[in-house]
Amino acid sequence: MSQTAPARERTLIVTGAGNGLGAAIARAAAAAGWRVGVLDQDAQAAQAVASSLALGAVALQADISDERSVQEALDRFAQETSVAAPDGLVCNAGIVRFGPLLDADVADFRAVVDVNLTGTFITARAVARRMIAARQAGSIVTVTSMNGVAPGPNSGAYGPSKAAVALLTQQMALEWGPHGIRANAIAPGLINAGMSEPIYADHEIRARRESSVPLRRLGTAEEVAAATLFLLSDDASYVSGTELVVDGGVTMSVIASLPRPQSVDSVGDNFSAAASATEPGKPGTSRER
């Protein structure tokens, strides 16, 4: 008879999981066998998502920018699950305030930094302290943005806050790595979910944006969730301090959108023609110029 002990149930807290990407991450994690703490400042939203998940998901109401509120939520999760520290944390909650920098309201600027950067720090540190006290390895994933990789117009503190979260994540990896804690960031691109959904209700904007992506489409919340699950999982056991850009290639494609002389654009035409000529069932074509 096998003496192997059953694998311990793994636990995970996802912030901002009452909607959008966080809810998709919570769903994917529950489907992969994690017991999930669905944390959101909106108690009803957290409850609705938690109730839709299997495996005893726990709804946690908390404001991530308020240290006491976060500690109370972590205490509650520990009581519900009987584990001192979760095995994983996804710092996903974030906000944006649009408007040109010249007119940006200082209170709005501060609010974005407070939630996106300080809230991520508060939550990640509180969980890391518990992991370390329990002598338990863990994985933390932060959610940044393509706007933290390259600036977007009229998004105030959003991009700068996300760039800072990327560096904060590396700092976590550096300082907490010796305790067995991995820290990585996910940088979503053009995703048709959550805070971006209203943008894509405009069909013309949507079509123009899709055509700028090398993969020629928007991403889904489920695709962001799959990448997040990879970073949380043991498959990424030696991955720490990295930022995984999940954007269909759009962030790196800026040079492709610049105007080019025809002499440069025609380079490679011979190869394209030869390739299509050898494609099965497709006659070779030569492009008129």
Ligand SMILES: NC(=O)c1ccc[n+]([C@@H]2O[C@H](COP(=O)([O-])OP(=O)(O)OC[C@H]3O[C@@H](n4cnc5c(N)ncnc54)[C@H](O)[C@@H]3O)[C@@H](O)[C@H]2O)c1
């Ligand atoms: N949707 C996108 O296209 C996209 C692209 C790049 C990055 N992101 C990032 O992904 C994350 C999730 O975005 P989303 O589109 O799902 O947003 P969303 O607005 O749909 O959901 C965010 C959730 O976070 C919660 N929240 C906000 N402030 C909070 C706080 N102080 N404490 C606790 N919960 C709080 C909200 O109640 C909400 O349920 C954000 O960090 C965002 O910056 C989103």
